[in-house]
Amino acid sequence: MSQGQIQSAPLSRAEGKQRSRQKLITATINSIAKRGFADTTLARVAEGAGLSRGIVNFHFRSKDALFLETLKFLSREYGEHWWRAFDDAGPTAAEKLEAVLMIDFKPPISNRNRLACWFAFYGEAKSRPTYMAACTETDEVNYSAIVDLCRTIIEEGSYENLDPELVTQGLSAMSEGLWLDLLVSPNTNDPEKSQETLRTYLRSLFPKHFPIARCADA
Amino acid sequence: MSQGQIQSAPLSRAEGKQRSRQKLITATINSIAKRGFADTTLARVAEGAGLSRGIVNFHFRSKDALFLETLKFLSREYGEHWWRAFDDAGPTAAEKLEAVLMIDFKPPISNRNRLACWFAFYGEAKSRPTYMAACTETDEVNYSAIVDLCRTIIEEGSYENLDPELVTQGLSAMSEGLWLDLLVSPNTNDPEKSQETLRTYLRSLFPKHFPIARCADA
Amino acid sequence: MSQGQIQSAPLSRAEGKQRSRQKLITATINSIAKRGFADTTLARVAEGAGLSRGIVNFHFRSKDALFLETLKFLSREYGEHWWRAFDDAGPTAAEKLEAVLMIDFKPPISNRNRLACWFAFYGEAKSRPTYMAACTETDEVNYSAIVDLCRTIIEEGSYENLDPELVTQGLSAMSEGLWLDLLVSPNTNDPEKSQETLRTYLRSLFPKHFPIARCADA
Amino acid sequence: MSQGQIQSAPLSRAEGKQRSRQKLITATINSIAKRGFADTTLARVAEGAGLSRGIVNFHFRSKDALFLETLKFLSREYGEHWWRAFDDAGPTAAEKLEAVLMIDFKPPISNRNRLACWFAFYGEAKSRPTYMAACTETDEVNYSAIVDLCRTIIEEGSYENLDPELVTQGLSAMSEGLWLDLLVSPNTNDPEKSQETLRTYLRSLFPKHFPIARCADA
DNA sequence: CATGAATGAGTCTTCATTCAT
DNA sequence: AATGAATGAAGACTCATTCAT
Numbered sequence A, B, C, D: 001m002s003q004g005q006i007q008s009a010p011l012s013r014a015e016g017k018q019r020s021r022q023k024l025i026t027a028t029i030n031s032i033a034k035r036g037f038a039d040t041t042l043a044r045v046a047e048g049a050g051l052s053r054g055i056v057n058f059h060f061r062s063k064d065a066l067f068l069e070t071l072k073f074l075s076r077e078y079g080e081h082w083w084r085a086f087d088d089a090g091p092t093a094a095e096k097l098e099a100v101l102m103i104d105f106k107p108p109i110s111n112r113n114r115l116a117c118w119f120a121f122y123g124e125a126k127s128r129p130t131y132m133a134a135c136t137e138t139d140e141v142n143y144s145a146i147v148d149l150c151r152t153i154i155e156e157g158s159y160e161n162l163d164p165e166l167v168t169q170g171l172s173a174m175s176e177g178l179w180l181d182l183l184v185s186p187n188t189n190d191p192e193k194s195q196e197t198l199r200t201y202l203r204s205l206f207p208k209h210f211p212i213a214r215c216a217d218a
Numbered sequence E: 001c002a003t004g005a006a007t008g009a010g011t012c013t014t015c016a017t018t019c020a021t
Numbered sequence F: 001a002a003t004g005a006a007t008g009a010a011g012a013c014t015c016a017t018t019c020a021t
Helices: A013-035 A042-049 A053-059 A063-088 A093-105 A112-123 A129-157 A164-184 A191-205 A213-217 B013-035 B042-049 B053-059 B063-088 B093-105 B112-123 B129-157 B164-184 B191-205 B212-217 C013-035 C042-049 C053-059 C063-088 C093-105 C112-123 C129-157 C164-184 C191-205 C212-217 D013-035 D042-049 D053-059 D063-088 D093-105 D112-123 D129-157 D164-184 D191-205 D212-217
Strands: none
Touching: A013 A042, A013 A053, A013 A063, A013 A112, A042 A053, A042 A063, A053 A063, A063 A093, A063 A112, A063 A129, A093 A129, A093 A164, A093 A191, A112 A129, A112 A164, A112 B112, A112 B164, A129 A164, A164 A191, A164 B112, A164 B164, A164 B191, A191 B164, A191 B191, B013 B042, B013 B053, B013 B063, B013 B112, B042 B053, B042 B063, B053 B063, B063 B093, B063 B112, B063 B129, B093 B129, B093 B164, B093 B191, B112 B164, B129 B164, B164 B191, C013 C042, C013 C053, C013 C063, C013 C112, C042 C053, C042 C063, C053 C063, C063 C093, C063 C112, C063 C129, C093 C129, C093 C164, C093 C191, C112 C129, C112 C164, C112 D112, C112 D164, C129 C164, C164 C191, C164 D112, C164 D164, C164 D191, C191 D164, C191 D191, D013 D042, D013 D053, D013 D063, D013 D112, D042 D053, D042 D063, D053 D063, D063 D093, D063 D112, D063 D129, D093 D129, D093 D164, D093 D191, D112 D129, D112 D164, D129 D164, D164 D191
């Protein structure tokens, strides 16, 4: 890119290899989104990546390994955006909570191909526990971070009878359900609406922290 | 049905056929849950149903048709339970709302094989719109029934700044997300907890209708 | 064939299946002989049998299973011919010994395609012990039968310093080596010559039982 | 060998190349023995030789060429040992005959990996005449040398009715058959026994030259 | 000389579907 | 109405070979 003048792409061997790998993962995401899990063949992935047929088994051991690496990529990418949102948000728990909840509906996370991918993997969850195990850890870390935020907010606001854990599960579940709505009914849903739905819940839960005026200008 | 009088065994042809069809659909659900969408083959479905190999193409036009019928069966079954819960619940909107939300976590709806099936179909949602279209209608009817219930409750309680539609989406999304939790993390989740998480939201939204004391005896 | 007038091939299902299996085994033998082990593909076997491509995995679990069944067939066939020769020969040990040694060089055993097959399997002997194990039993039975015959002959003739076991190994080894000559150098060898070579050894070993006059009319 | 004076490492280019070639041939022998002909891939050969993947096509034109060179190496090696035994043996025909027959069961010729290799090639004999042609010449020279030895011995001993050619074929065939026994049934056979079996034949054929006492001290 | 990423033809295997029984 | 042998297309995977570095 900023390679300057002389050569446009010397690329060491290792770099070239890494780049091919990533191309294949991206092509996999797109293919799963477009054709579904079952109809995603290695030939189509390779074609999508502009590479030759036999290449997948060169970079990844098997089709399954490619899928696993794809899921891990998605998981890692999600984790990075999540924590960046967490870190970049204002200092209060309420600000951080809102920030991390909202990124689910901002690019590139809310990219519809990615959503389709997530649910394709969820669809295999019961039959291939390996898949889910791959991203459980990330999930658990994020989850307990939300529990902590909720606990802080509940204490700050002296909200009664609110269990941080149940609140967190509710928020997470709602996010996932809203993703599904976005995927299944894209015509009647959009990220903005999803965020508004989520804020409705936040306002009900924590009226002192998320006052009504707040969302007028959202 | 309109079958002679006494004998239970002989079964009219139509009934025998119907019974085989249903066996195949049940076997399909179990296979999808156990092996996933991609690894569900007609041979295995037939074996699971205790029938012969070529039978599926006899009762259903194709594999795709079998899947579609399976999804329709699931959808119809869900709709029936939903409306029975609606009808059987007490007369108030709040009672009906709670009743229909809770059935998602009661048998046979919350059966894990069925959950796995739903998400297997969701996983194909983007690539095979036909599948989703098959159950959209039922969903929409239920959805607007919930909107109506919420509107009534909001009016009864004079809850301010609550949009019935957003509230409904939030509740529906949370339900679906809780299903996913049940599917993906069965060890740390159970239907009881899911219901409690849902009630936490109801109490926050409609404190007058779902007072805290209320759930003590749930 | 001699089906007569009415129908030429009713063939029950089971018969048809069995016939297809055998066609595939025969085609396998011919292909191994013609193209060697490595270049024998299922597609070519199927083509040779006049059947469709996917059929092998229907009748046999895998390519390997087909090969194993082919070897078993060869082994069984050999055993049957061997014992028939044994039983049909005159009553003396010498007559039986000569008879069983000679069948190695009579049709159908000495058929060159079959020889090629045997050595193709021997070629895989070290790397795939499974193959050889499949026909070890038959071999051992025949082998000890020869040892018995030799022991009888040695006692009858009071031949000194002859160990029946070593004699048997020598005879068996020579037979196998002669097969190899037939396979590798068909231009300078033929079954007749192989038999004569074998008789030369018999005459040297057991001159009283295999006198020189004896083979003049062979 | 004729290398400069002091430094042993640097190795001229030609020598380095030659060394790599030989490493590859050795690795090929080991791989054929271990995995069989069909499963011997260039990648595995290269790995066995501790060299890089593309190297084989650099040193040899093709896989087939590598196999051919391997067979030629085996053939040349065998010929060298054979003639050394011939030359080193005592001056009589009987001594030379025994010597050359016995080397088949002495290292490195009787090395089991090498045996496996020979039979792997024999297994391809019918389908790839090229392979066998590669070592026919050596064989023929040895063969006729044995015929000469036998003729001399027969004349010396005035053995009646013994055709030197048939005797030679019998001895050669037995040797090859004993190799096969060593390969296929290593548990019940060993080189010592093979040699004894061979000597049993020699004693029967040429009792004056190979008296019974002779082998007592073998 | 040597490396190893990339290619693409070829192989085994699976499976939906058909059809004679 | 049911069976299961047979078909043939399609897919995952392997591997000899090439070539830029």
